[in-house]
Amino acid sequence: MNYLSLFSSSxxxxxxxxxxxxxxxxxxxxxxxxxxGFPEAFSLATAAGAQLSALGTSLGIPRPDSASDTDYRALxxxxxxxxxxxGTNESVPALLAEIxxxxxxxxxxxxxxxxxxxxxxxxxxxxxLPVPAGIAEASTL
Numbered sequence: 001m002n003y004l005s006l007f008s009s010s011x012x013x014x015x016x017x018x019x020x021x022x023x024x025x026x027x028x029x030x031x032x033x034x035x036x037g038f039p040e041a042f043s044l045a046t047a048a049g050a051q052l053s054a055l056g057t058s059l060g061i062p063r064p065d066s067a068s069d070t071d072y073r074a075l076x077x078x079x080x081x082x083x084x085x086x087g088t089n090e091s092v093p094a095l096l097a098e099i100x101x102x103x104x105x106x107x108x109x110x111x112x113x114x115x116x117x118x119x120x121x122x123x124x125x126x127x128x129l130p131v132p133a134g135i136a137e138a139s140t141l
Contacts, residue, residue, distance in 0.1 A: 003028075044076060052076075064123045074122035085130055095130045105130075 003025045004012060012018055040046050047055050052072060053063045061079050063072050078099045085095050089107075096103045100121055106114045113131070121128055
């Protein structure tokens with residue numbers, strides 16, 4: 001935006017004022033451009049490298065050693081889904097399908113469950129497995 005045009009014409013006609021105002025306002029434009037890029041730079045969908053690590057760390061999910069951006073992004077998404085999970089038995093299949101499509105949960109009837117068909121857990125993190133209320137442990141096949 002041309003902020004200089006907001007000043008009255010009598011003040012804009014002064015060359016020293018116009019030069020000073022232009023210099024100050026150009027710095028403001030640069031700052032506005034920088035700040036407007038923050039949402040994209042720190043969006044989970046577009047962040048990469050150090051930006052993705054900073055985003056994950058701010059969410060309390062540090063990057064595992066040697067995790068690629070793709071695996072780390074999947075880990076963050078899975079943890080966020082788990083954070084929002086209500087913890088009910090009925091909601092486990094839907095959450096499990098989001099974390100590892102094709103996985104199935106079987107209640108063993110003895111206070112434990114077995115998860116089968118795990119194709120891929122982001123970064124191999126077993127803490128991503130939803131454990132329903134009243135279940136002592138989850139084993140995998």
